[in-house]
Amino acid sequence: MQMTPAPAWKLQRERSRPWLVRLIVWFAQHSGRNTARLLLWPISAYFQLTSPSVRQASRSFLERALGRRPRWTDTFKQIHSFAACVLDRVFLLTGRDQDFDIRVSGGGSGLHYAGAGQAAILLTAHLGSFDVLRVVFKGRRKIKLRVVMDRQQGRMITDVMAGLNPDFDAEIIDAGGGPQLVLRLHEALQNGCVVGMMADRIVGDDPGIAVDFLGGRARLPSGPWKLAAALGLPVVICFGVYEGGNRYTLHFETLLPARPVPRAERADYALAAAQAYATRLEFYARAAPYNWFNFFDFWPDEPARD
Amino acid sequence: MMMAGAQALEHELAELLISALNIEGRDASSIDPDAPLFGAHDVGWGLDSIDALEVALAVQQKYGVELRADEEATRRAFTSVRTLAEHVATHRH
Numbered sequence: 001m002q003m004t005p006a007p008a009w010k011l012q013r014e015r016s017r018p019w020l021v022r023l024i025v026w027f028a029q030h031s032g033r034n035t036a037r038l039l040l041w042p043i044s045a046y047f048q049l050t051s052p053s054v055r056q057a058s059r060s061f062l063e064r065a066l067g068r069r070p071r072w073t074d075t076f077k078q079i080h081s082f083a084a085c086v087l088d089r090v091f092l093l094t095g096r097d098q099d100f101d102i103r104v105s106g107g108g109s110g111l112h113y114a115g116a117g118q119a120a121i122l123l124t125a126h127l128g129s130f131d132v133l134r135v136v137f138k139g140r141r142k143i144k145l146r147v148v149m150d151r152q153q154g155r156m157i158t159d160v161m162a163g164l165n166p167d168f169d170a171e172i173i174d175a176g177g178g179p180q181l182v183l184r185l186h187e188a189l190q191n192g193c194v195v196g197m198m199a200d201r202i203v204g205d206d207p208g209i210a211v212d213f214l215g216g217r218a219r220l221p222s223g224p225w226k227l228a229a230a231l232g233l234p235v236v237i238c239f240g241v242y243e244g245g246n247r248y249t250l251h252f253e254t255l256l257p258a259r260p261v262p263r264a265e266r267a268d269y270a271l272a273a274a275q276a277y278a279t280r281l282e283f284y285a286r287a288a289p290y291n292w293f294n295f296f297d298f299w300p301d302e303p304a305r306d
Numbered sequence: 307m308m309m310a311g312a313q314a315l316e317h318e319l320a321e322l323l324i325s326a327l328n329i330e331g332r333d334a335s336s337i338d339p340d341a342p343l344f345g346a347h348d349v350g351w352g353l354d355s356i357d358a359l360e361v362a363l364a365v366q367q368k369y370g371v372e373l374r375a376d377e378e379a380t381r382r383a384f385t386s387v388r389t390l391a392e393h394v395a396t397h398r399h
Contacts, residue, residue, distance in 0.1 A: 179344055179358035179384055183375035186359055226356045263328045 018156050025160060028090045033099060036087060044080040054295045064214040065289040078290045085129045085242050092131040093165040099246060102132050106252040119189035120234045123224055125200035125281055126293040132240040132248045146188045148197040150175040199224045199277060209270055211278035216299040225270035232260030237280055241288045316391040326364040327357055339388040358384060371397045
């Protein structure tokens with residue numbers, strides 16, 4: 001039934017092999033983080049050398065974010081920090097978070113709702129690490145976090161991560177299964193949960209919302225804004241930026257206050273809200289360009305630059 | 307007698323859908339009770355998942371009947387106006 005073409009990011013198959021991922025996880029757990037990090041160099045080099053589509057996507061993003069022609073070292077840095085964040089998931093999910101230096105910036109606004117047991121929608125992106133957010137929430141017992149994920153997408157990684165930490169599985173709200181998703185979200189929000197989701201990749205047959213992003217027109221998913229408008233919930237944004245070494249900084253901001261939006265105004269609301277999100281995402285993507293982990297063409301509607 | 311009651315409830319639910327979702331150009335007395343609620347516009351109501359939530363909230367408010375996520379009964383109820391009416395008839399007090 002799906003008439004719209006599949007989003008670019010879905011066309012990339014999961015490249016990693018299950019046995020390879022399990023081997024790396026095993027090695028990381030037995031050798032420790034410092035030794036395991038030595039693997040990041042050959043792994044990053046392998047991806048840079050063997051994947052023209054990753055190189056292409058990296059260059060097209062970095063040219064916009066850096067405002068200059070990217071060098072191969074820029075692409076390598078981006079792939080390397082992606083690999084570093086994936087590796088750190090192993091340690092963050094197995095409760096080894098004392099090994100990390102995690103700072104929170106703007107937490108007063110972002111964690112306010114959560115701390116008060118108030119429902120909120122928390123939006124993030126494939127910029128840095130989402131798992132450091134879990135760690136910060138876990139440290140504050142009253143806060144309940146649920147994360148929307150499509151279990152079918154990246155199934156193998158999800159299974160491996162769920163094996164490392166059963167709580168990880170319990171807090172996932174499955175994005176599959178059609179109209180029931182919103183009922184699931186509503187039930188979690190009624191229980192005062194903060195519901196987190198990625199707001200930078202289009203899923204399913206969503207036509208998306210066109211926004212200005214890093215000097216071009218890109219499309220963002222419309223779901224988060226429909227949900228916020230229908231339920232009148234506040235929207236908080238959060239990006240867990242990897243700063244190198246063992247340092248992460250979580251940036252929180254309240255993007256939109258709680259306000260129910262009448263149906264007639266929702267289309268305009270979604271346009272304005274998606275653009276507001278894109279503007280902040282652009283700010284953080286420029287500030288931490290090597291944290292950008294969308295390795296596909298983010299501006300498919302724009303003519304190629306080269 | 308049962309039949310007439312079921313039809314009246316279907317009509318009532320069609321009206322509820324139309325008012326809760328601000329649907330224009332659709333008349334509750336001329337709808338096909340078996341038309342699918344979700345999916346393409348040309349064959350059915352063409353509702354999306356946010357609409358599903360608003361329908362669930364409206365049904366709960368009016369009849370005190372809950373449509374809970376991840377229950378087979380909910381999946382069935384959301385098939386058409388007829389199945390929604392059956393669900394409400396079975397669960398309301």
